[in-house]
Amino acid sequence: MSTTAPDSPTGRADLGDLAAALAGAQVVVCCGSGGVGKTTTAAVLGLELARRGQRVVVVTIDPAKRLADALGLTGGLTNEPARLDLDLPPGSRGELWATMLDTAATFDGLVRANAPTAEQAERILSNRFYRNIAGALSGTQEYMAAERLHALHRDDRFDVVVVDTPPTRNALDFLEAPGTLARFLDHPLFKLLMMPTRRGMKVLNVAAQPVLRTIGKVVGGDVLADAIAFFQAFDGMETGFRDRADAVMTLLRSDVTRFVLVAAPQRDTIDEARYFASRLASSSLSVAALVVNRSTPTFGTPTVARTRANAALWANLDELVATSEAEHAQLGDLVRDVDPAPVCWVPMLSSDVHDQSGLDEIRRLLFGPEPGNG
Amino acid sequence: MLAVDLDGKPTLGTLVGDLPHLSLTAPDALAEYLETHGLRRVAKRLAASGIIDVVSTAAPGIDDIVVLGKLKQLERSGDHDLIVVDGPAAGHAITFLLAARGLLDTVRGGPIRTQALDVLEMLGDPARCQVVLVTLPETTPVNELVETAYALEERVGVQLGPVVVNGVDTGDDLAIPAGTDPALAAAAAFRNSRRDVHRRELERLTDALALDQILLPHVVTAGLTADDVARLAAGLA
Numbered sequence: 207m208s209t210t211a212p213d214s215p216t217g218r219a220d221l222g223d224l225a226a227a228l229a230g231a232q233v234v235v236c237c238g239s240g241g242v243g244k245t246t247t248a249a250v251l252g253l254e255l256a257r258r259g260q261r262v263v264v265v266t267i268d269p270a271k272r273l274a275d276a277l278g279l280t281g282g283l284t285n286e287p288a289r290l291d292l293d294l295p296p297g298s299r300g301e302l303w304a305t306m307l308d309t310a311a312t313f314d315g316l317v318r319a320n321a322p323t324a325e326q327a328e329r330i331l332s333n334r335f336y337r338n339i340a341g342a343l344s345g346t347q348e349y350m351a352a353e354r355l356h357a358l359h360r361d362d363r364f365d366v367v368v369v370d371t372p373p374t375r376n377a378l379d380f381l382e383a384p385g386t387l388a389r390f391l392d393h394p395l396f397k398l399l400m401m402p403t404r405r406g407m408k409v410l411n412v413a414a415q416p417v418l419r420t421i422g423k424v425v426g427g428d429v430l431a432d433a434i435a436f437f438q439a440f441d442g443m444e445t446g447f448r449d450r451a452d453a454v455m456t457l458l459r460s461d462v463t464r465f466v467l468v469a470a471p472q473r474d475t476i477d478e479a480r481y482f483a484s485r486l487a488s489s490s491l492s493v494a495a496l497v498v499n500r501s502t503p504t505f506g507t508p509t510v511a512r513t514r515a516n517a518a519l520w521a522n523l524d525e526l527v528a529t530s531e532a533e534h535a536q537l538g539d540l541v542r543d544v545d546p547a548p549v550c551w552v553p554m555l556s557s558d559v560h561d562q563s564g565l566d567e568i569r570r571l572l573f574g575p576e577p578g579n580g
Numbered sequence: 581m582l583a584v585d586l587d588g589k590p591t592l593g594t595l596v597g598d599l600p601h602l603s604l605t606a607p608d609a610l611a612e613y614l615e616t617h618g619l620r621r622v623a624k625r626l627a628a629s630g631i632i633d634v635v636s637t638a639a640p641g642i643d644d645i646v647v648l649g650k651l652k653q654l655e656r657s658g659d660h661d662l663i664v665v666d667g668p669a670a671g672h673a674i675t676f677l678l679a680a681r682g683l684l685d686t687v688r689g690g691p692i693r694t695q696a697l698d699v700l701e702m703l704g705d706p707a708r709c710q711v712v713l714v715t716l717p718e719t720t721p722v723n724e725l726v727e728t729a730y731a732l733e734e735r736v737g738v739q740l741g742p743v744v745v746n747g748v749d750t751g752d753d754l755a756i757p758a759g760t761d762p763a764l765a766a767a768a769a770f771r772n773s774r775r776d777v778h779r780r781e782l783e784r785l786t787d788a789l790a791l792d793q794i795l796l797p798h799v800v801t802a803g804l805t806a807d808d809v810a811r812l813a814a815g816l817a
Contacts, residue, residue, distance in 0.1 A: 240669035241721065334685075473804070503770060506763040516764060522754055523767040554774070 223548035224572055227495040228255065231464045233359060233457060234368045238468035239478035243499035243552075246559050247468045248370035249277055249304075250568045255366050256292060256300040257569075263287050263303040263358055266370040277304055277562065285311045287358075290562075303364065312350040320446035329439040335432035352454045359457060464494035467544060471501050471533030476540050483543045493544040497572070498537060502530040503553035582660040586647060592666050597806035602654075606643035609650045617691055642692070644679030649695045652702045655709075667711075673728065677703065677711075677736045706739035714744045715785070717778040726788045742792035743785070749798035750778050 228234060228251065236248040245266055252264040266283070274282045277290060285308035294300050314331060321327035330336050351369075358367045457463060465486055469479040483493055505523060512520050541549050550572050559565055583601045585592040593601045614620070654663055668676050680699040687693045702709050711732055715725040725743065732738055753775065754768040785793070796812050 241716070505766040505770070508761040508763040510761040510764070516760070518754055519756070519760065519764040519768050522771050523764055526767050526771070 224495050224550050232462035234464050236466050236468055237371045237482055239475045242468050242470040242475050244468040245370045247497050248368050250565050252302050252368045253565055254569050254573050256302040259298055259300045260365040261301040262366045263364045264368045265305050307351055307354050309350045312354050320443045333436045335436040356454045467493045467496045470499050473536055476536055480540050480543055493547045495547050496544045496549045499552045500554045501533055501551050502526055581662045583664050585666045595809050606647055609646040613646045641679040641682050644676050645683055645696055648699045652699050674731050703738045710739045710741035712741045717745055717748050717781040722781050722785050729789055742794050744794045746796050747798045748795045749775055
């Protein structure tokens with residue numbers, strides 16, 4: 207069965223363009239909406255970079271276990287990177303590792319690493335407010351993803367970190383989270399909360415301040431008391447956190463980071479991809495490459511006339527051609543948005559990717575049969 | 581009937597055609613919440629000083645609970661027979677719907693706790709609220725749907741309605757006689773293999789989940805329009 211991607215008026219990268227876009231990358235961030243094969247793409251990029259002799263770790267922060275599915279890991283992924291068996295040329299130093307973000311464990315590790323004493327770490331780890339934000343509640347996950355990215359980037363075991371982000375809206379949080387954390391630490395309210403320990407005031411007195419009373423009315427007095435206890439226990443650690451947040455922002459904005467936008471040729475996913483491209487642009491970040499998954503393949507032009515006997519086969523081809531043309535028309539604006547980034551089309555395959563040979567099939571479609579020796 | 585989207589994407593509004601549609605975002609819901617609780621002046625001051633950012637940072641889940649609270653208020657208003665919400669994607673749907681329970685553990689008094697209790701009551705009452713899971717007849721979406729279904733039942737305790745499977749293409753296989761033109765044959769083989777995947781995944785879904793299924797046919801287009809949606813809906817009637 208032929209599954210060549212269409213020669214497209216809306217832009218089609220040559221094989222080699224995507225590899226060039228990734229050359230020199232230490233961090234590759236795959237972004238796009240849900241259901242576009244983003245995780246599969248992250249795994250494929252990791253596989254290719256490993257084949258080129260790099261030691262790569264792919265990290266997913268998606269709570270759904272898509273990466274494990276794509277890698278064919280039925281046991282699932284954990285917070286600790288696991289090395290995959292790859293069939294690489296002899297002598298290649300390439301490696302592929304995979305991990306899934308465990309938000310609470312990452313946060314706990316961060317607290318332990320930054321706390322001046324074990325006793326202070328314990329006070330934070332047992333705080334009710336902390337346990338709440340360290341768990342699955344929204345927001346914290348994005349902070350910890352950024353933290354994890356930073357830690358893996360500094361890990362000597364890896365040359366490249368490939369990040370599979372959650373669907374668009376949350377992925378934006380992920381990009382902004384380090385900034386949010388820094389802003390949070392800089393905020394007058396935080397400073398206000400931190401003051402009393404230095405002045406020897408009691409938490410109750412702090413809570414009686416007008417602005418805190420107001421916040422207490424909204425979130426409840428107990429939450430406020432827990433939060434204050436948390437911030438007070440946090441005293442002295444903010445510098446470490448702030449330095450980390452700054453380092454992540456610097457990393458994301460540096461020339462070793464590439465953003466790969468992943469889309470599928472349906473209007474809703476394209477709308478989200480365009481929104482995402484514009485948010486990247488407004489942060490002065492550019493798209494390194496656009497990968498369009500699940501496009502309808504083309505099959506060439508038949509050399510036979512339409513007859514009653516082949517009518518059903520012609521009708522099927524006509525439908526597929528019409529779908530393909532509609533897909534290309536829909537993608538025009540997005541392709542222009544990301545110009546001059548290469549646009550790589552991956553045709554819809556005859557079956558879902560559920561193992562490494564499936565990933566390898568997509569890898570060949572994106573990068574060509576075999577990479578040069580790495 | 582009222583259609584609600586939660587992230588300000590234009591898609592839902594264009595798909596429902598002339599039906600009433602509401603775009604609900606967390607900052608708007610929080611501002612409205614503060615105003616209806618007699619905190620209008622405070623809301624302005626909080627917003628101006630950036631403290632709203634800090635409150636939602638300090639108490640994660642507040643965003644979700646004000647949105648859920650607004651949905652509960654719409655439901656209680658009696659203005660609509662049915663409210664259909666386009667919720668967050670799989671993993672995040674669980675976080676979103678768990679927000680009420682999460683806040684109950686930390687917030688032991690005040691209006692937010694009342695709000696969380698009201699929301700939990702709505703989520704737990706099958707007559708008032710059901711979750712309709714939507715998927716595609718492909719391996720990963722089906723796996724994800726099954727995981728989400730169990731997580732929602734066990735952790736959120738919400739009633740699951742029928743499962744909707746989109747883009748189903750299960751027509752009969754096209755016959756490809758020997759000597760068929762290669763382009764026609766390749767196109768037919770591609771279509772047959774897609775249909776085979778769909779049939780297999782529907783079977784797997786049926787085995788994994790004892791929920792009714794609503795199958796929506798594959799529509800040959802790259803972007804649905806309100807007309808397409810009306811046709812799909814008519815097919816269900």
